[in-house]
Amino acid sequence: MGYIQRRNRRIFLIFLFPVIVALFATTIYPMLYAGWLSFRNYDLAKPFIPRVFVGWANYAEVLSSGPFLHALITTFKLMAITLSVQLVLGVGIALLVTQKLRGMGLVRTLLLIPMMISPVIVGLVWLFLYFPELGYLNYFLSLIGLGPVSWITSTDWALLAIAIADIWQWTPFVMMGTAAALQSLSPEPYEAARIDGNSRWDVFSRVTLPQLKPVLVSLMFLRAIDAFKIYDIIFVLTKGGPADSTEVISLYIYRQSFTFWRMGVGAAASFVSLIIISVLITLFFKSLQRGQASKG
Amino acid sequence: MSAITLRNVVKRYGAVQVVHGVDLTIDEGEFVVLLGPSGCGKTTTLRMVAGLEDVSEGELSIGGRVVNNLAPKDRGVAMVFQNYALYPHMTVRQNMEFALRPMKLEKSVVDKRIADTAEILGLSPLMERRPAQLSGGQRQRVAMGRAMVRTPKVFLFDEPLSNLDAKLRTQVRWEIGKLHQRLGTTVLYVTHDQVEAMTLADKIVIMRDGYVEQVGTPEEVFAHPKTTFVATFIGSPAMNMIDGRIESGRMVAEGISFAIPARYHVSEGQAVTLGIRPSEIKIAASDDAGALDARVEVTEYLGNEALLDLRIGRHEMVAEVPAADRVEPGRTIRVRFNEAALHLFDAQTGKTLAL
Amino acid sequence: MSFMRTVALTAALAAGAAGAANAEKQFEGVELKMLGIGDTSVTRLAPIVGEFEELTGAKVQIDMFPYPGLIDKIIIEASSDKPSYQLLWVDSPWVGMLGEAGALEDLTDLAKRDAEEIGLKDIVPIQLQENTWQGRLLAFPASGMIWSTNYRKDLYENADEMANFKAKYGYDLAAPSTWAQYRDQAEFFTRKAGDTLAGETLEKDFYGNAQAFSRVAGAITHDYFPIMRAFGGDYWDPGTGLCAMTGEAHVKAAEFMKSLVPSNPPDYLGLMWDLRTGYMERGETALSSYWSVRTVRLTNPAEAMVAEKGLVVGYAPSPTADGAPQPTYTGALSFGINSKASDKEKEAAWAFIKWGTSEAMMRRFAEEGSGVSQFRKSILSDPDLQAKYPYYGVLLSAQENAKRRIFHPFYQDVEENFGIELNKYMAGETETALEALTTACNAVNSRLKIFPEEMRLRWIDDVPADVLKD
Known part of the structure; x- marks a missing residue:
């Protein structure tokens, strides 16, 4: 352990220090504070309520709460709809835009736009589309003799309406990741399959898809985490309603x-859902990966 | 009946023509090598035969049937690619099974074919491995196996050995040759390596800039190159070329003068190119009157032979001599050209002047 | 008479301004910010705050936000030690929450001190009572908030419609005095596109009624609670201080609201206050009860198409269950002072409140034509203004026998829980009204039960305002 080495380490720490401070300030401290809060009776609006330690009471309340369970189920419902559609559409569009056709580059860029818009704006855009009576969507439906549909004001449609907006925003993400993966695939096996005469479906399902799988699993993993946190679009469109149909x-x-x-209850609910999502998503994707490994 | 016939086949990409009217006939069971430097149109020609590229003009038939507009799968060909083109996520067995899938064979037939092929290629112990777990040579054998299980009428090879190291290349080359002897299937094989061409081919098609320069057996193209390009492309080290002129019935080139062998037809004053293979330049006795002075610039020792870089007059030439006869650089020796082995080409067209 | 009075007041104000201009302005350098709503209680005043600066030197900035989420901002502002807003807009149901948290400055003594100047006696008493917590005045009314019924008078006076209605329901068509009539009329006027309404063929569907059914920000409760009260219900059990909204009146009120659904637009579950009043403002519904803060827009062509189209809107007090009078449901939209502001700021803020809610200002609004839900007897009873604003009479008489809105420290729990549960009931997600009300009440009570009973009883005790005592 020479002088230079020791000095290097010191310099290393000096450079690292701001990062550690930033990490602590933006991530670790709020987490710890939320953890502390979750064991407390802390009512921000009612300072006359003693802000005391309550043990696991907040957690017990959250876990035994009907609305929490309902919100959890709704979240997973929404996740199931959006992820599956985004997967199918994203891969489908990726297959289209990776065709070597004139203008595909522009098409691809345009398709990315929804992803770059703030979710609040996405919510507002769809609010105009969904708006009861005055919305464009119902107007277009009326032109082909359909509707009107109470997109965001009926319990049958609202969750689907949210899902559509989310799908609109995030399919490009899946598309982009898939397109990148598609372009990195070697073209020669496809020529081999052409010469051998394998059908398009066989080539897609047995050559393309298995090779995309690791990327798709990663994309879905990221989308699942995002979908669990979905907030802005719902806040703008339905605020959880009507009834409790979009309460996530x-x-x-x-x-x-x-x-x-x-x-305190909010913090406890955050931690409970953090644990649930971590466990479920990890289990789900582990099983996916295992399925893949055992096939090999 | 010929296995493959190309009649005035042309390939164009937009305004750019890359293959110019290729005519070629390949007989049943023949091993034909398309040889040439990169960009000569050999791979494009192969891909047209495979159906991976459209034929812009001309007629392409396989097994007596015009296949210009036939899908690759309907042409009865199998192809082995330069980068093997194996399905990376499939095992060796799955790779072969997938190639057989379109044929919709009984499972027992599929299994038998795969087992037989694996046996022939020595792949049996590797059947459950994936390409990433195989060496380059093994992958190449899998690629061949995948082509073989389909029992095609024609095998197409696209530079199959170029990704292998030198030692492995020799071995796999030998295996390919053996396989062809055993299966007797027609082979169209693309390479830029003249050794592969010489060792494997029944017939070599030498291409340059989209044109066929010469078609012939390895012996023919070596002994009777029809153009200066073929003459210099075939044979190693390359043939020495000297520009000269016909004067008084002799070929004269700055201090060198030869009688014209009878098999050449020349006219007085014609600009010609003279070719002589290094092995046909012999060391002569110092008192040999018909010999030329040659200064030895560099000597390369190759074991049995040695290469001498010579300066003869203003010309630089290479001579291949028995290693025992090699000479120290800097010395001047006397050399004699084997006049019977001289090649004469028209300097303008590069074409042979042989009758 | 009223004109003379205005001239006199304006002159006095101008004189005051001139006098102040000579001396150093009283609040030179003070900057006040108000956390406010973007509704008639603020929008009328916001464009002219520069005049206050002219007078006093205090700069006022009003930040306006939509109602949903505004209380959240105010609570966070109130829980901060260094306030950025000295003036807080207060909806009267929040008085208990903000009062128990000590967020608002007690205005009782100031109001008493300046009783003459502010015309304390001229203010409808219930408007002051609305702003008290435990008898102390915590905010000052800037706009009244009275629940009443608005209807398309032109339709109600159409001969064909009158005859058809009489034939179908057996009584004369007139503004409803009972909820049963209200529903009859809502049903009667609900028409499909292509049907005839008052002799004209409809191009699109017409709705007999529009009420707020949305759960967002508890919107539905703002319609349900006055209806529930008009059915004779109350919020709390006076014996225990717990939620008591599971009684017969409460169930009937919820069932009544649900019976209005077929007469409402198909998107009824999403009807927020503004969407619901929009139907009335565009003349697309026959009947809609709501709060006066939006009623006042109906006479302003810039805000309501009915006025522009020349359609006539009628105004009536809210119906009751049996037609017999019930105490009217009132509220107040008010200005309060952040208790954490500095003394100087508090003084300036109080001066601003006095200026912005003065009779002169209110009269100016009335004369300029912008509707404000007036809260001064002198203005509401002014015959000229009554002629100009036909709802003045309803607002004034409605407040004679009035009962204040909910004012509990756990108001947000009530609003949110009942908002969701009632919305679920209206959506058909919950079978019965009783089930919905019980779920909501239990949720509220689960939070209240941990407090001692005397505390709970204090929270529901409407102590008479000290400022109203002599």
């Missing part, structure tokens, strides 16, 4: 924290 976990947490001002 993040809205439940928001309501506990900023409507009932029960910061």
Whole structure:
């Protein structure tokens, strides 16, 4: 352990310090604070309520709460719809835009636009489309003799309406990742399959798809995490309603924290859902990977 | 009946023509090598035969049937690619099974074919491995196996050995040759390596800039090159070329003068190119009156032979001599050209002047 | 008479301004910010705050936000030690929440001190009572908030419609006095595109009624609670201080609201206050009860197409279950002072409140033509203004026998829980009204039960306002 080495390490630490501070300030401290809050009776609006330690009471309340369970189920429902459609559409569009046709580059760039828009704006865009009576979507439906559909004001449609907006925004993400993966695939096996006479479907399902699988699993993993946190679009479009048809976990947490001002319960709900999502998503994707390994 | 016939086949990409009217007949069971430097149109020609590229003009038939507009799968060909083109996520067995899938064979037939092929190629112990777990040579054998299981009428090889190291290349080359002898299937094989061409081919098609320069057996193209291009492309080290002129019935080139062998037809004053293979330049006795002075610039020792870089007058030439006769650089020796082995070409057209 | 009075007041104000101009302005350098709503209680005043600066030197900035989410901003503002807003817009149901948290400055003494100047006696008493917590005045009314019924008078006076209605329901068509009539009329006027309405063929569907059914920000409760009260229900059990909204009146009120659904637009579950009043403002519904803060838009062509189209809107007090009078449901939209502001800022803020809610200002609004839900007897009873604003009479008489809105510290729990549960019931997700009400009440009570009973009873005790005592 020479002088130079020791000095290098010191310099290393000096450079690292701001990062550590930033990480602590933006991630670790809020996490710890939320953890501390989750064991407390902390009502922001009612300072006359003693802000005392309550043990696991907040967790017990969240876990036994009907609305929490409902929100959890709704979240997974939404996730199932959006992820499956985004997967199918994303791969489909990726297959189209990776064709060597004139203008595909422009098409691809245009398709990425939804992804670059803030979710709040996406919500507003779709609000105009869905708006009861005055919305464009119902106008277009009326032109072909359909509707009107109560997109965001009926319990039958609202979750689907949210899903459509989310699909519109995030399919490009799946498309982009898939297109990149497609372009990195060696073209020669496809020529081999052409000469051998394998059908298009066989080539897609047995050559393309298996090779895309690792990328698709990663893309879906990222989307699953995002989908679990979905908030902005719902907040703009339905705020959880009508009835409780679009009430997802993040809205439940928001309501506990900023409507009932029960910061402790909100924090506990955050941790519970963090654990649930971590466990479920990990299990799900582990099983996917295992399925892939055993096939090999 | 010929296996493959190309009649005035042309390939164009937009305004750019890359293959110019190729005519070629390949007989049943023949091993034909398309040879040439990169960009000569040999791979494009192969891909047209495979059906991976459209034929812009001309007629292409396989097994007596015009296949210009036939899908690759309907042409009865199998192809082995330069980069093997194996399905990376499939095992060796699955790779072969997938190639057989379109044929919709009984499972027992599929299994038998794969087992037989694996046996022939020595792949049996590797059947459950994936390409990433195989060496380059093994992958190449799998690629061949995948082509073989389909029992095609024609095998197409696209530079199959170029990704292998030198030692492996020799071995796989030998295996390919053996396989062809055993199966007797027609082979169209693309390479830029003249050794592969010479060792494997029944017939070599030498191409340059989209034109066929010469078609012939390895012996023919070596002994009777029809153009200066073929003459210099075939044979290693390359044939020495000297520009000269016909004067008084002799070929004269700055201090060198030869009688014209009878098999050449020349006219007085014609500009010609003279070719002589290094092995046909012999060291002569110092008192040999018909010999030329040659200064030895560099000597390369190759074991049995040695290469001498010579300066004869203003010309630089290479001579291949028995290693025992090699000379120290810097010395001047006397050399004699084997006049019977001289090649004469028209300097303008590069074509042979042989009758 | 009223004109003379205005001239006198304006002159006085001008004189005051002139006097102040000579001396150093009283609040030179003070900057006030108000956390406010973008509704008639603020939008009328916001463009002219420069005049206040002219007078006093205090700069006022009003930030306007939509109602949903505004209380969240105010709570966060109130929980901060260094406030950025000295003036807070207050909806009267929040008084208990903000009062128990100590967020608002007690205005009782100031109001008493300046009773003459602010015309304390001229203010409808319930408007002051609305802004009290435990008897203390915590905010000052800037706009009244009275629940009443608006209807398309032109349709109600159409001979064909009157005859058809009489034939079908057996009584004369007139503004409803009972909820049963209300529903009859809502049903009667609900027509499909192609049907005839008042002799004209409809191009699109026409709705007999529009009410707020949305759960967002508890919107549905803002319609349900006044209806529930008009059915004779109340919020709390006076014996325990717990939620009592599971009684017969409460169930009937919820069932009544649900019975209006077929007469409402198909998107009823999403009807927020503004969407619901929009139907009335565009003349696309026959009947809609709502709060006066939006009623006042109906006479302003810039805000309501009915006025522009020349359609006539009629105004009536809210119906009751049996037609017998019930105390009217009132509220107030008010200005309060952040208790954490500095003394100087508080003084300036109080001066601003006095200026912005003064009779002169209110009269100016009335004369300029912009509707404000007036809260001063002198203005509401002014015959000239009554002629100009036909709803003035309804607003004034409605407040004679009035009962204040909910004012509990756990108001947000009530609003949110009942908002969701009632919305679920209206959507058909919950079978019965009783089930929905019970779920909501239980959720509220689960939070209240942990407090001692005397505390709970104090929270529901409407102590008479000190400022109203002599």
